[in-house]
Amino acid sequence: MSKKDYNEGISFRNKISTVDTEGKRIWVVAKQPKGRFYTWRQLVGYGLLAFLFVVPFIKLNGEPLLMFNILERKFIIFGAIFWPQDSYLFALIMLLFMVFIVLFTVVYGRIWCGWACPQTVFMELVFRRIEWLIEGNPTKQKQRAKDGWTLSRIFLRATKLIVFWLVSFVIANFLLAFIIGIDEVFKIASEPISQHFTGFMVLMIFTTFFFWLFAWFREQACVVMCPYGRIQGVLLDAKTISVAYDYLRGEPRKGITQEGEKEGDCTNCKQCIAVCPTNIDIRNGTQLECVNCTACIDACDNTMDKINKPRGLIRFASEENISKGEKFKFSGRIKAYTLVLVLLFTFFITLLVTRGSLEATILRTPNTLFQMQADGTISNLYNIKVVNKTREDIPVVIKLKSHKGEIQMAAGELVVKAKETTESVFFVKLNTKEVKGAYIEIVFGIYDLKGNELQEVESTFVGK
Ligand code: SF4
Ligand code: SF4
Incomplete structure (x- = not known):
């Protein structure tokens, strides 16, 4: 295999998308997606962020609505207090949760990752937006990188990192509020550090972790670190819904047709790669790096609109749907799994509600x-x-x-x-x-x- 082939992604399964042949990090500078899925994703993401920032202030009978105090082993879920004596219930709930995740993933793939995971929500809807705002769009960023460390680039990078640190500090405060309650966090913020040295140090550790995660580690969390991402390989099958490229319709893509061969619908514009936060080419098929964020669906739909072709060259579909040329439909299998998920969820809620006082x-x-x-x-x-x-x-x-x-x-x-x-x-x-x-x-x-x-x-x- 030539190095050229390797670099061009023909051997994409032999390496991860964010590391080059020399083993160096490929810095992903994703383009901002535009389209209906991105609009929905923003609504979901900002809804979740509002939840995160509002919930610590909500109290029920003087107690936080949600609190996960690991140190005192005291947990409050929607007003219900759980004590160490409830650990059997927690173990059961965790077990149910695991089953739920496995079943959900088998049917719906990695939707959680692209739409609701805090890592993606913060990275794509908070930190990347700040980056676009300060350092400009990917074209500008790449141009600046080519120009080297000019004064303006140093200034913009420093500004971005300071803002990243401040946002990480805010997130750390709210995360801590979910652990020890917002009142304690206010005390750490308003009283002398000497009185809350441990709390202050925890806050600094959280802040540093978030800063490292979103300023440097970024998509690597999904690609190499997240255990949920790693188990996808054994959970997905040909019937699992995922973001998929319709190779029957798209191939042969523009520019690679043989003589006399009719071109497929893929214009080879590579917009699907430009918006991908994990730097993959979905046309190579389902890959472990894909977080199902749907950015490539929007990008490809926009291209299809421009050339007056139907949308959906990249769409939510199973491998079986694509190979059989079918449209996505709510099959009996999906309905059955969904019913089991609903039952599990109901059982889970019943366990919480019927717990004795x-x-x-x-x-x-x-x-x-x-x-x-x-x-x-x-x-x-x-x-x-x-x-x-x-x-x-x-x-x-x-x-x-x-x-x-x-x-x-x-x-x-x-x-x-x-x-x-x-x-x-x-x-x-x-x-x-x-x-x-x-x-x-x-x-x-x-x-x-x-x-x-x-x-x-x-x-x-x-x-x-
Ligand atoms: S391939 Fe598409 S859905 Fe998957 S991560 Fe990249 S842009 Fe998101
Ligand atoms: S965005 Fe669509 S048309 Fe463009 S390269 Fe990707 S799959 Fe092909």
């Missing part, structure tokens, strides 16, 4: 045996631990569900403090007739003062 564990007090009482009953001593996941104190009553007997609280009424774990001790007295063995299973009910059962808890009772 209290979580109690009742265990016999360690190293204690039973006691024979003067009234002929047998008593056991228990420890109760109750986690209150709500924002209000909840007075509770413990009752025996499985046996007739008496419960005596050692420290009076049990009030479970809001957002805390409360512990207490109580005696259970059972009539000897009720105790039919050395160990028996007993069931408690935890009730609120209105008599609503909040939880059922099993334990053991020792007698005889």
Whole structure:
């Protein structure tokens, strides 16, 4: 294979699109797309950015709407507080989420990457726009690069990097707000650094990371780092919807026809490559670098409009659609997968909504045996631990569900403090007739003062 072939992309599968034959980085200077998909993508992206910047300010009953405090293992999702005791629920939700992602990707490909991934949204709709604004369009940028480090280029590059740093700082603040809450972030910003040194350092680390990511690493995150991108190869099949080039219609592209051969619709204008943020030629087929951003669809549609050919030479379609010359249709397979996705999502929401407000564990007090009482009953001593996941104190009553007997609280009424774990001790007295063995299973009910059962808890009772 000649070096020329290699460079021209004939061997595109042997190398990634952002590294040349010498192993050096190819700096991607993508052109701004224009078209209906870009308009939609901007609407989705700016909607997501608004969500990111507004949500930390929204509070529900004094708590943030969303918070993922990894340090204290406290998570708030749309007002519902999750504690370390809910980790089983989290594990289940994560498992569901993984299944959801796999199924979604099998059917819809990498749509998430191009349309909703924070990396793409920030890179394409924030940082690249700033770059276009300060350093000009790709043609100007390339011209300046050819001219070398002139004073004006140094000035523009420095301005861009300062703005990138400031925007990274803003993003870091909001990311931190999702972890520790906006009030804490305000404290870090307004009080002396010495009082919040750790928080300040975390903020600086986040800022530096975002700056590095968007000023230097950029599309490499999608091409070489993102694990989701890496597993695409095993998730996509011939029926998966992706951004695809219709080679039946496009080939032979202009300029490579043999004698007597009729040209296809591809004019070889290479606009699809010019707008690609990962620097690939989609005409080579589905590639791991493609984030399904649809910029090439818009670029190609614009070319087709100019030459009065139908749009859709590059479009959303499966490999099977393209090879059979079919239009995209909602097949039975897509409907079935979508139904499973909807069911999974519903199950996921149900798990969140139906989660109990209290979580109690009742265990016999360690190293204690039973006691024979003067009234002929047998008593056991228990420890109760109750986690209150709500924002209000909840007075509770413990009752025996499985046996007739008496419960005596050692420290009076049990009030479970809001957002805390409360512990207490109580005696259970059972009539000897009720105790039919050395160990028996007993069931408690935890009730609120209105008599609503909040939880059922099993334990053991020792007698005889
Ligand atoms: S090939 Fe098209 S859809 Fe894929 S990343 Fe490039 S421009 Fe986006
Ligand atoms: S934009 Fe369309 S017409 Fe132009 S090179 Fe790409 S596929 Fe061919």
